Amino acid sequence: KAGVTQTPRYLIKTRGQQVTLSCSPISGHRSVSWYQQTPGQGLQFLFEYFSETQRNKGNFPGRFSGRQFSNSRSEMNVSTLELGDSALYLCASSLAGNNSPLHFGNGTRLTVT
């Protein structure tokens, strides 16, 4: 069974630009969550989608948005990039959320210059 796939693996963008990251969950998983990892801050929750609906949202500004498609694939978008947005963005899928363990992709490393 293929794991969670995130593309691209690396991105370099300039301040003010926007970026779209993609995530393909494990087949059959309907919940997709996004996390931001920065040094010293651990994993900060961005949002979770279940059956194309945003079910949960973390404390990030509106510049961060996402969506989920009918095949459970998900994208997240960051507009008007800031230097502080440089981070590893991790996508995770699970069967139904709740106590189902999350299965993470290898992440997209975003660098904003």
Next chain:
Amino acid sequence: DQQVKQNSPSLSVQEGRISILNCDYTNSMFDYFLWYKKYPAEGPTFLISISSIKDKNEDGRFTVFLNKSAKHLSLHIVPSQPGDSAVYFCAAPRGGNTPLVFGKGTRLSVIA
């Protein structure tokens, strides 16, 4: 508000000895806990979990202990191996269909 806290950012252990990673939580409503391991350039992988109805769960070299009265859990790795060198995160769901809350992680270095 850091509901799950890992107060040791790093830990160094000799190969073959026991590694003990600690995690404290503040929300007494948490009833399920998970540990994840993360290697550089990879996503975290699920390691072991424990429900609040238990105080211990064992899987091979990995054992998680839960002390509900102290709101504390620990992950024991015995014996530690160089391949265990990674960042370890503890996590808990806030209940219902809410996402996992993660600690900031502890970097374990196992020295041969």
